Amino acid sequence: MKKLLLLLLFSATAFAQIDRMEPPFWYAGMHNPELQVMFYGKNIAQYTPSVSNNIVIKNVVRTENPNYIFVTIDTKNVAASDLVFSFKDGKNKVAFTKNYSLKKRREGSAQRKSYDSSDMIYLIMPDRFANGNPNNDNDKSMAEKANRSNDGGRHGGDIEGIIKNLDYLQELGVTAVWNTPVCEDNHSRGSYHGYAQTDVYKIDPRYGTNEDYLRLSAELKKRGMKLILDYVTNHWGSEHWMYKDLPTYEWVHQFPGYSQSNYRMTTQFDPNASKIDAVQCEEGWFVESMPDLNQSNPLVLNYLTQNAIWWIEYADLDGFRVDTYSYNDKAGIAKWTKAITDEYPYFNIAGEVWMHDQAQMAYWQKDSKVAAIQSYNSYLPTVMDFTLHDAISSVFNEDKAGWDSGMQKVYDNFANDFLYPNINNILVFAENHDTGRFNEIYKGDFNKYKMAMALVATVRGIPQLYYGSEIGMAGDKGKGDGDIRRDFPGGWAGDSNNAFTKAGRTADQQKFFDYTSKLFTWRKNKEVIHTGKTTHYVPQDNVYVYFRYNDKDIVMVVFNDSAEARTFKTARFGESLKGRVSGKDIMTGKTVNVAEEMTVAPKSALILELN
Known part of the structure; x- marks a missing residue:
């Protein structure tokens, strides 16, 4: 009996396989030569790894979950080449091997120029923009299927739809494209927004493939345009493969299990905040379907850092926008941001710091004198001007001047510019995918739209336009997020009109488009606006x-x-x-x-x- 048990144990381990290896490959000549490769497979932790080509293993981490092993190697002075990881059993015999590639970087990769105040960023929700390839609307491996009649469901927009309409964006004056997340989000409902990712190394098949995303990047560059990835450091989706078999209990914040954030971001720096409130903000989950990642855990932080760098190299990215930046572990997100900007000194990252006070927003910008009071530096180059957005959302309905109403609101916003260490690295916008639609708030008033766009286009910072604003698109946030994320007319076969073309636009749509296009095309070459x-x-x-x-x-x-x-x-x-x-x-x-x-x-x- 004992002999049989030993035989069964040997069989279970000898045929262990690697189900996942992340990053799937890497690049030679990185600023940080240390690479941590995560291997995942049944009982893989009981094996001893080694690497070919005289590569030095600097560290091996095993956790309480035997299905993971984290192997850190030193790639300093190692040329692009193919490596082999070998895994030996208790008898020092090789049980299995895995090939691994160190690829050559693009010329000048580390010095890549990012987006800045000379750009105009166009924000797209890919599922709602254009359906360029109806054949990928549904995928048998994905739980949610396309249904355009469901405001909160998948509609079928994809990467191909964006590529097919790049000429439209160029005519509009766009110089950089920010898509909401396009990595796999395999949930049974609400997966179209992409913020509950389930595989961060894979483009959602309903958007296309990794190669399609790389093609989007290349097509943009042909036109002198840039690609910005929406990166989520704070949370994943509850259907993420790793959440279903956590590497370690501390990979996500647990209470144990789920507890929702109190959303009180001021507790991150409030000197009077109670510890319980601060913990509940930062460690609480955004919603129940989004497990909160623990950036204070070195394994988690390194995983997120390498994943971000991998996408920059692989897809030749020009920048990040980071979701819910100020909900992250403060120390952890600063390390993450600095690691990326150490690799790419000119790489821009805009963090979503949705607050309503300039001092609180300025706290999160790199080299903030406000944060320095607490000896903190986020290293985040760009923050989003939510206080200006707040003013824009009401000011054009305030006909009469007051002490703190009408255009005084706008003046007061800029009166606090002294708080920001880099005033040109502020993202300015009238709306985005989470806010009320400008043309809904102002009932399609073209004159008020022109005022808002003139403001966004001529003040300091980096202007951002939300898809469809330029043709007068509206949407009622009171009806749910799906209504402020309507399908772009003409993005689907059979649409009543095609706003991507002059011939297909209504007179009203053309009026909005003409003004927006002329304004931002003028702005492109105006250094006095970019840096004046x-x-x-x-x-x-x-x-x-x-x-x-x-x-x-x-x-x-x-x-x-x-x-x-x-x-x-x-x-x-x-x-x-x-x-x-x-x-x-x-x-x-x-x-x-x-x-x-x-x-x-x-x-x-x-x-x-x-x-």
Whole structure:
């Protein structure tokens, strides 16, 4: 009997196989030469690994789960080559092997230029943009199938749909594309948004393949455009293969099991916060279907860091946007961010810090003097200007000026710019995939849309446009997230009109498109807008005036947010006009006299290149 048991034990271990190996391959010549490869297979931890080519194993980590082993190797001075990992049993015999590749990096990979204030970012929800390949709408390995009648379901948009409409984006003035996550999200419902990923090394097959994503990157670069990956460090989906067999109990935050975040991000830096509240914010789960990752665990942090770097190298990425940045473990997310920017010094990362106070948002930007009070540095290059978004969401309905209403709200937002260490690295936007739709809030008012776009296009920072805004798309957040993420008209065969083409747009859609395209095409080559300084003037009668300037150019921007035409003297702007008496309206090409007084139409914006 004892002999039989030993034989069975030997059989179970001798034929152990590697079900997963991550990263699936790596690159030679990285700034950080240490590579941690995770091997997953039945009882794999009982084997002893070694590597060919005289590669040094620096560390082997086994956890309480015998199905995992983490092997760290030193790739310093190792050329691109094929390696072999061997796994020996207790008798020092090789039980099985696994091939591994170190690939050659692209020329200049480490010095890649990222997106910056010269760009205009276009935010796309791939499932709702365009269905370029109906054959991948459903996949037998994926739980949720396409159903366009379900607002919260899969609709079939994909990577091919984006590729087929890149000419449209280029005509619009887009220079960078940010897609919401495209990695596998295999849940039975709500999987279209992609924020509950179930395999972070694999593109969701309903969007296409890894190779399709690489092709999107290449097609963008042919047009001088950039690709931004939406990266999620805070959580995965509950159907993630690893969550179903955790490497270690501490891979996710447990209470034990699930406990929801209190969402009070101020507890991350509030000196008066209770420990229990701080823990509940950072360690609590975003929702029950999204297990909260524990970035304070070195294995987790290294896994996320290498995965992010792998995608940069593999897909030739130009930047990240990071979801729910300020919910992460503070120390862990700073290490993650620094590790990436150490590898790529010019790589930009925009973190979602959804807060409503400039000091609190500035806390999270790299080299923040606010955070330095607590000896903290996130190393995050870019934060999102949610306070400006808040103002944009109401200000154009406030016809009358007040102490803190009307255009004074916008002025007050920029009055706090001193808090940010890099004011050009601020993402500015009127809406995104989580907020109310601008054209719903303002009932499709074209004049108010023009004012919002003129603001986003001419202030400091990096402008971001949400798909469909440029054709007047609306959507009621009160009806659920699905309604603010409607299908782009013309993205599906049989749509009543095709807004991707001039011939297919309605008159209203064309009106919105023409203004947006002309505005952002003008912005492309305006260094004075990209990196110029700002002088603004306290609003009077709900008229707000600011100047963007450098040594060569001056741009004057005027907003009349009142319901009546306003005439005003220009003498108070003398320090910015610098003797100039006229300017060209960038939208009409007409010359506007600014010598003594100006008259501006109600609910309008005027952008003047001063002569």
